[in-house]
Amino acid sequence: xxxxxxxxxxxxxxxxxxxxxxxxxxxxxxxxxxxxxxxxxxxxxxxxxxxxxxxxxxxxxxxxxxxxxxxxxxxxxxxxxxxxxxxxxxxxxxxxxxxxxxxxxxxxxxxxxxxxxxxxxxxxxxxxxxxxxxxxxxxxxxxxxxxxxxxxxxxxxxxxxxxxxxxxxxxxxxxxxxxxxxxxxxxxxxxxxxxxxxxxxxxxxxxxxxxxxxxxxxxxxxxxxxxxxxxxxxxxxxxxxxxxxxxxxxxxxxxxxxxxxxxxxxxxxxxxxxxxxxxxxxxxxxxxxxxxxxxxxxxxxxxxxxxxxxx
Amino acid sequence: xxxxxxxxxxxxxxxxxxxxxxxxxxxxxxxxxxxxxxxxxxxxxxxxxxxxxxxxxxxxxxxxxxxxxxxxxxxxxxxxxxxxxxxxxxxxxxxxxxxxxxxxxxxxxxxxxxxxxxxxxxxxxxxxxxxxxxxxxxxxxxxxxxxxxxxxxxxxxxxxxxxxxxxxxxxxxxxxxxxxxxxxxxxxxxxxxxxxxxxxxxxxxxxxxxxxxxxxxxxxxxxxxxxxxxxxxxxxxxxxxxxxxxxxxxxxxxxxxxxxxxxxxxxxxxxxxxxxxxxxxxxxxxxxxxxxxxxxxxxxxxxxxxxxxxx
Numbered sequence: 001x002x003x004x005x006x007x008x009x010x011x012x013x014x015x016x017x018x019x020x021x022x023x024x025x026x027x028x029x030x031x032x033x034x035x036x037x038x039x040x041x042x043x044x045x046x047x048x049x050x051x052x053x054x055x056x057x058x059x060x061x062x063x064x065x066x067x068x069x070x071x072x073x074x075x076x077x078x079x080x081x082x083x084x085x086x087x088x089x090x091x092x093x094x095x096x097x098x099x100x101x102x103x104x105x106x107x108x109x110x111x112x113x114x115x116x117x118x119x120x121x122x123x124x125x126x127x128x129x130x131x132x133x134x135x136x137x138x139x140x141x142x143x144x145x146x147x148x149x150x151x152x153x154x155x156x157x158x159x160x161x162x163x164x165x166x167x168x169x170x171x172x173x174x175x176x177x178x179x180x181x182x183x184x185x186x187x188x189x190x191x192x193x194x195x196x197x198x199x200x201x202x203x204x205x206x207x208x209x210x211x212x213x214x215x216x217x218x219x220x221x222x223x224x225x226x227x228x229x230x231x232x233x234x235x236x237x238x239x240x241x242x243x244x245x246x247x248x249x250x251x252x253x254x255x256x257x258x259x260x261x262x263x264x265x266x267x268x269x270x271x272x273x274x275x276x277x278x279x280x281x282x283x284x285x286x287x288x289x290x291x292x293x294x295x296x297x298x299x300x301x302x303x304x305x306x307x308x309x310x311x
Numbered sequence: 312x313x314x315x316x317x318x319x320x321x322x323x324x325x326x327x328x329x330x331x332x333x334x335x336x337x338x339x340x341x342x343x344x345x346x347x348x349x350x351x352x353x354x355x356x357x358x359x360x361x362x363x364x365x366x367x368x369x370x371x372x373x374x375x376x377x378x379x380x381x382x383x384x385x386x387x388x389x390x391x392x393x394x395x396x397x398x399x400x401x402x403x404x405x406x407x408x409x410x411x412x413x414x415x416x417x418x419x420x421x422x423x424x425x426x427x428x429x430x431x432x433x434x435x436x437x438x439x440x441x442x443x444x445x446x447x448x449x450x451x452x453x454x455x456x457x458x459x460x461x462x463x464x465x466x467x468x469x470x471x472x473x474x475x476x477x478x479x480x481x482x483x484x485x486x487x488x489x490x491x492x493x494x495x496x497x498x499x500x501x502x503x504x505x506x507x508x509x510x511x512x513x514x515x516x517x518x519x520x521x522x523x524x525x526x527x528x529x530x531x532x533x534x535x536x537x538x539x540x541x542x543x544x545x546x547x548x549x550x551x552x553x554x555x556x557x558x559x560x561x562x563x564x565x566x567x568x569x570x571x572x573x574x575x576x577x578x579x580x581x582x583x584x585x586x587x588x589x590x591x592x593x594x595x596x597x598x599x600x601x602x603x604x605x606x607x608x609x610x611x612x613x614x615x616x617x618x619x620x621x622x
Contacts, residue, residue, distance in 0.1 A: 066591065066594065066595055075594060075595070076591065076594035076595065121458075122458070123457055123458030124458075135558075137558070139450060139455060139457075140453075144450060144559070145560070146434055146559060146560025146561065147432075147433070147434030147435075147560055147561050147562035147563075148560050148562070148596040149560070150560050150595060150596075151558065151559055151560035152558065153557040153558070153590065153591075154557070154558060156557045156590035156591070157554045157557050157558060158550070158553070158554050158588065159472075161470075161471060161472070161550075166590070168590035169590065169591065169592060169593075170588065170589075170590045173590060239469070239472075242469070243468045244558070246464040246465070246467045246468050247448070247462065247464070247465060247468060247555070247558055247559070248455070248457060248462055248558070249456070249458055249459050249460070249461050249463075249464075250457065250458050251458035251459070252458075277469065279464065279467035279479035279480065279484060280377065280387065280464075280467070280479045280480065281480060282480075283377065283386060283387035284377055284386070284459070284461060285459040285461075287458070
């Protein structure tokens, strides 16, 4: 059976027809409308296009935010002006196909578990390092959803007490230290300091800003300032993974999102910081780290697969 | 079917014959021998006594430490000189009954879920505040065991970066801030400072030390210094629960161990600190807090029930 996955992001809506092996048969993309009603219309239009061209059995829709326990409703979303919309039933009526809603980071984690870096690993944690930090937890081969349906918000675990203010209303959240935006902030501070920050300062002068891909490019080329920025983000991420190990004890951490394009340049210092922060190191098994394989398609593939499985 | 639960603690071994309703039919207790071989002999002797008097179908044994994923072996225990002993098979041979091994905090959490404060609550976290802090996580009505069998080590999540040294080799672990020992330390500091600490200082002068139950007694009687010590421990515990909420999203936190005898004197400031540290408060459901009901019998009852269920 083919299914459709729709991933509603803050800037774009991606949709894809996905086959049972996790391969995308056709893919569409539009900009995300600001208005919630126009957004739903855009999703329905996209689905109409895809369903007209393919025999589709079910539809999955992924979005950032807190879903209700029964996943019929979006309680609260950082990017979209939704609050308590009965999104699932509304889409089901307009489209006439079974709809599965899922948190976007959970969908991406599920895709990596089923078809990507986590295949065969039933106890896995995925951290998606984009603008913020998304999390997904696989326990015994199932998504951890929690008592209210909003488990795995790993970007909002406290990393530093009384630390940087976070958009969630708290301070010191992991996503202030281990996201794409954190990488840019660290690179900016290093650029300000001169010395090894000189190449970063030149990039900033040329672009008017310090784009994450430029920082990553410099780091991959061995620039000392960019590598120091990566090392700081990696140290935070690795230390946080040590704490998650004590709670969840996964076999594998999968790191995704834009920052993960750094590959081993990121993972090596992450592993060091992780091992240095593990309680009881030496008398306990440790987890592996891997870079996500499905890149920007993970949300689409994951929620399409969840729809195929009817959950 | 009756089963036996044995809870091997650092100072005593408790054993009980438990019926399917979680009631203890007969209970025994001996001091924990220091030598690992004598310890196993003591367990076998206790089991011999209980099995001679009751028709027992299976035996559960709980101990602190890291168990192997298949729960046949104790990898590492803080109190007992075990390392890699094939404890389950050894006991099975000597006793001739099916043996179930479990981590002691997991056993206590399971007991509260099945017969205590967590009945009916399928997504629950238990924190046992004794000398250290033990943790157990129930997800969808099952114990969270993790990829290597050692999930739920909640006392060793990092609470303060570069904080107090912990016996696990790390620093800043929650159990340095929210255990019975932490309560004694806070009370000691308040006693040292004079002023509201005067009654605590008098207790210390009388006992040569500040026993936890004495601190609790003063706090329950409204002593300002003892209440401040409780408030500090409660603030750490509540803040840590806020972080666990983001990861695990439980419906309920159950607080057990000696410190939990404080009841609402402890829980009220815990709830305040928890709510103050929740990411996205106002747009998310929150968890309840309850005091454990099975007190010191939780480990015995929980592991006996796990044995009855064959897991």
